[in-house]
Amino acid sequence: MSGIYIYQLKGWPNFQWNNEVLTGILGDIRFRQGRLLGSMEGLGFNLQDEATLATLTLDVLKSSEIEGEILDHDQVRSSIARRLGMEVAGLIPADRNVEGIVEMMLDATQHYDRTLTTERLFGWQASMFPTGFSGMYKIVVGTWRNNAKDDPMQVVSGGMGREKVHFQAPDADSLEAEMNQFLRWFNSESTIDPIIKAAVAHLWFVTIHPFDDGNGRIARAITDMQLSRADETSRRFYSMSAQIRIERKAYYDMLERTQKGTMDITEWITWFLGCLSRAFNATALTLTAVIKKARFWNNTAMQELNSRQKLMLNKLLDGFDGKFTSSKWGKIAKCSHDTAVRDIQDLIDRNILLKDGAGGRSTGYLLNEAIFDAK
Template sequence: MTYIWQSPNWPAFEWPSDELVTSLTTVRLDQGRLIGRVEGLGFRTREATFLRALTDDVVKSSAIEGERLDEQEVRSSLARRLGISIDGFVTPNRSVEGIVHITLDATIDCLKPLTAERLFQWHAALFPTGRNEWGQRLRVGDWRDDSGGPMEIVSGAFGHEKVHYVGPPADRLEKEMTAFLDWFNGSQEMDPLVKAAIAHLWFVAIHPFGDGNGRITRAITDMTLARGGGGAPRLYSMSAAIEKSRTGYYEALQSVTAREELDITKWVRWFLDCLGDAVGAALLTLDNVILKNEFWQAHAAHHLNPRQAKVLNRLLEGNFDGKLTSTKWAKLTSASQDTASRDIADLLAKGILRKGEAGGRSTAYELVLEVSTDSQSPSE
């Protein structure tokens, strides 16, 4: 099998820009819609939305590689570093602190040059113990040396492995990374979204580290996208969209890296579609944030107990399984059936809940969303 870096014209990538106009236009329009909606939010709400997007990005980027991070630890680490006050702070471990450092350095300081030394620092932060998640010792803060053999991406059980990709030999890495970094930091007449797609593909094709290439690739992608937005906070997570379509992600990469041809149109189109999904998901999340804000503003004068607030938030977030009944209320809040019935009756009287169409033993309750937003929330 041959690979893209073996092409005699590598890395002179080709992509007919006219075939990408529709995808680029769609993503740009959705980005504009997202920015417009965010600008209408209060400061604390924008801050919370930014924190949520960053948390999702960190957690999902690691999940793509099979590493499960504690979401609350990630959120706590991000909040402390950004100076954001949150409830339920927990002390994050060193691995979480490392990936959070990389994410913030890539996005907040996106306009600084990307250098080999900066990448080495990211790699060291990703593996603070000098070992990966499986306890294997790594060459940390330096390019791989291939002492254990060529860099291969494989799958399958022992003895039945399938090689999907082989990276350039270690003695080419200095030259390869110099060319990549010169291109990345240089000024090209190129759409920033297309540049993000190319940077992602190019870095992952070089695979310069012994481990952690995927997470660092996605940090570089985030950095490129942040540069394209002038350094403004991004409220969507590309890593979350990739993790949701993980199989398609690897298939799209392999379709262009496991051959010598330099036409990467298929990859760039997949990347833009995935980016569109990320922005679309952010728009839906923002719609939910706005809905919750309007709901709580309308009911600011009502005194609600913690059980009521908990169930109402679950309903507003749209992650409630099935219909709300008094039995489900009791289970969710660890309350008695009588307490659940009193809580629900109180919300019915306040016009926050209403009975569903079915009655009797199968009585279910629905959230009343047709609320007046005349009452104003405290100034932010």
């Protein structure tokens, strides 16, 4: 079977799965989904917005990271906040490629109830590659890949002479028919559970591999779109992409095994549901951080802080990467070192910050955890 791919089988794309195996797993997922959405609804709109912003930021960052592309956290967060109309301190401009990926993800999740069309997919892919290049390579943008001269398109690893072909996509001349069939199925009303439909859609799209580049990220956007349909809300409180990033090797191994297997994709759906369950678990961390941040800013000690202090405290609350020093304060807040020192000393006097380490410019500063318990 190693030389035959799933789309070459006679039954393609009539996927099959064992409902007896999946029923118990799906029931647990549905129960936990209900509890999660219910607990989030009890938070109030402001906290729901904060949780959605945190989740979508994580989703965009990790979906790109799966493909080896590292985006700037603050740019992604700022782009999402602006597009959602949220007033967030310290917004910064975002690069064109960041804006494009954010635009795709928000279109998928905020307009999940709209029909998924060829033109919409073309727009998503074009938005990710605004220059028409992927790295140093010119690619086909805003339409299906056209590999007539260099078919087949292959997913390959290993150096020259040691290449390993993990997957070979359908030939370019079959893409229009393949995608028309996929889109008819995706947009149709069906008796398939919407969460199982998300698992099938992910596998089906990434197997067709219709674009020159961006297939993985678009597959995950389609997955989030279908999961939003399953949740019946545009608010996002868990990140499937973040969990896939953690389990990236298992994700690719499972895709490869399924794409070289039979039309019975029970094993793939079982893995997908398990991954989704673990994404629910990780949501607890996001929720804790959101509530902690809200409690922090509701504290009376936060009154009368200047804009630089609010900006930098939000950096710490969002998880500052590395040692937080006065020199970094000055650079990020765009102020002199003396001003940064005065800002920091004021926060120390208010018991909001604590010193971490010896004196001098190398001194680090931490949030005083006791402030979260104060009234």
